[in-house]
Structures are given as structure tokens and as C-alpha cells.
Amino acid sequence: MRIVIAEDAVLLRAGLVRLLTEAGHDVVADVDTAEALLRAVEEHEPDFALVDVRLPPTFTDEGIRAAVLIRSQHPDVAVLVLSQYVEERYASELIETRRDGLGYLLKDRVADVDQFLESVETVGAGGTVLDPEVVSQLLVRSRHRRELDQLSPREHEVLGLMAQGLSNASIAANLFLTESSVEKHIRSVFTKLGLASEDGGNRRVRAVLRYLGYPDPGPGHRPSTPGGRRTTPTTPTNQEFRP
Template sequence: MRVVVAEDAVLLRAGLVRLLTEAGHEVVADVDTAEDLLRAVEQHAPDFALVDVRLPPTFTDEGIRAAVLLRAQHPGIAVLVLSQYVEERYAAELIASRRDGLGYLLKDRVADVEQFLESVETVGAGGTVLDPEVVAQLLVRSRHRQDLELLSPREHEVLGLMAQGLSNASIAANLFLTESSVEKNIRSVFTKLGLAHEDGGNRRVRAVLRYLGYPDPGAAPPGAASPGARPTRPTRQEFRP
């Protein structure tokens, strides 16, 4: 395959280029910014793009935004994204658009050279390879959205005003309800979102975070082992079209 590599860390980029070259691929360009990645794709028309999520100048989401753009503008290119952490918003957008010829791996997976090169081959052949941690976090996010769908229209209104920082009295005034009615709706919101008294923490804050789409700080982290559970090696989630 003809490959473009976009990675700002010089040593890692050199290592990736060497791995790909020794595996029989042709690296037609290796760059360190999203802009250079897009230019390289236009110039070389590669088969495959290996992209770091965080690229200059802000080192936030330039790389993965470029990957989303590549998928839209050059549907024939396979894209494998590497990230230190799961960027949920753009990961979901990448996967929702098309799953053929797509990979999203955390960078520590590169240490397993054989598995990494297998992932490159799978994605290049039109398959999909998703890191187990990506799958776990997106499933949690999806489940939280489903929880919100359980709320009634009135409960949605109440939770929306809670998210704006309004007190129960202000919510009541805005919705022309009694405070007791607002309190009843809030209790129902807590119940439907699974925020019980004994969970600890501020249930009001946790409900608002759920409403805004942020991770619940009171929930167990994705993939957390139950007490006494034996640790297991993550398994790759692989799908072929």
C-alpha cells in the first residue's frame, strides 16, 4: 500500500515509517501537521493514512478532524487513527459515517508490532479495527443517551433548566409549576438515570453532566474490573465488511 503518516513526535514517526516500510508498504510522505497531511493526500493520492489524533498547533483534535475530512473528501482512502486517549466526539463521528477501511487504536497498541501491522492490513483491506477502550467508552456514551430517552418531555425541560443553574424555585417559576411538582420531576429524573441516594456525590451535578454528554464522575470507569476479578489482556474488536 502507498501510505501517508501524520505524527508530530519525530521518533515515533520515524519508527512508524520504518515498521511500515519493512512490512512492504511504500510511505509516500511523512508529515507532522494536519495541513501537511491534507496536502500530502492531494499530492500523492495514497491508499492509506496513518494519523495521530493530536497535531500542531494546539495538539487537541487537529488530527482526528483531518481524518474526518479525509473520510468525507477521499472515500477511497483507508484511515487508521492513533491516539493517547479516546476522543469520543470525533471517534463517534468517524465510526458513524462509514466503518469500512477504518481503524482507531490507542498508541500503546503500537508496542505490539505484530498486532499493529495486522491492524494496518485489516484496515487497508477495507475492514474495521477498533481499540477495546474505544468500544467501551462509546458504548457507555450510547447507554447514557438511551437513559435520557427515558425522560418525559417535562423531565427534559426540568433537567435542561437545572443545567442552566436554576434553583427549584426558579424552575417552578419558568415552567409555571409548584416547587413540589418540580421536586417530584427531579426525583423521577434521578430514578430514571440510576442516580440513587447511596451512590454518593451530588446527584444534581451528575444528572446535569449526563444531560450535557460528559462522563459521569460517579460511575465506574469503562472496563473497570469488579472486585476479585482477574485482569485480562484486551482483545481487539475487528469487523470486516
């Protein structure tokens, strides 16, 4: 296959070039930015693009954005993205485009050379390869999304204001409701999200984390200081333990 590589880490990029070349592939370009990647795809019309999720200048989503664009503008180019960590939002966005000729792997998988090369071959042949960690976290995210879909529009509003750190009194003022009505909505949110009453005030924190798309730490979790000591929550969101 004719391959384009986009990876900003010089040593890793050189290693990938050598690995793929020795496996019989033709690396037609290796670049370190999303802009250079898009230019290389336009110029060389490769069969395959190997892309780091985070590229200069901000190292946030340049790589994945370029990958989505390639999938849209060059449907014949297979794309395999590499990431240091699981980026659920980015993975979801990429997978939603098309699933054929697509891969998403953590960079640790490159260490298993045989498995990595097999993944390249699979994606290049039009298959789909998703890292087990990616699949696991996407399933959790999907489940949480379904749970949030159960909430009424008013419950979504209440939960959104909870996520902003507002107390029950402030939520009531914002929505022109009584505090008792707000408390009823919050109890309903807890019930629909399956947050048991024995969780105490921690239910509020867990509900907000789900709303924001973060992993649920489970019952009994308390924020900790950088040194690892457990501490009493001090933000408005965490202070307000009613209901």
C-alpha cells in the same frame, strides 16, 4: 500500501515511518499538521492514512476532523487514527461516517509491533479495527444516550439547567414553574436514569455528568482537591441536594 502519516511528535513519526517501511509499505509522505495531511492526500492519492487525533495548532480535534474529511472526499483511502486517550465524541463522529477501512487505536498499541502491523493490514484491506477501550466507552456512552432519550422535553430542560448549576428555585423561575413541580421533574429524571434514592445528593451530580457525556463515577463519589483530599461540593449544582 502507499501510506501518508500525520503525527506531530517527531520521534513517533520517525518510528512509524521506519516500522511501516520495514514491513514493506511505501510511506509517500509524513507530515505534522492537518493541512499538510490533506494536501498530501490530494497530491499522492494514497491507499492508507495514519492520523493522530490531535494535531497543531490547537491540539484538539484537527486530526480527527481531517480524517472525517478524508473519509468523505476520498472514500478509497483507508484511515487509522491514533489517540493518546479515548475520545468518545471524536470516535463516534468518525465511526458514523463509514465503518469499512477504518481503525481507531490508542497509541499504546503501537508498542505491540505485530498487533499494530496486523491492524494496519486489516484496515487497509477494508476491515474495521477498534481499540477495546474505545469500544467499551462507546458502549457506555450509547447506554447513557438511550437513558437520556427516555426523558420528556421538560425533563431535558430541567436537567440542562441543573447542568448550568442552577438551584431548584432558579430552575423554577426560568421555566415559570413552581418549585414543587421542578422537584417532581427531578425525581422523575433520577428514576429514569436509574439513580437510586440512597445515593442522596450525589444523584444530582451523577445526573449532570451523564447529561454532559462524562463517565458516571458511581454512588458515594465526591469531588476531590488536587491533593486528593475529599471535600464537600461547593458549586451551586452540587450544593442543591433536593430532592
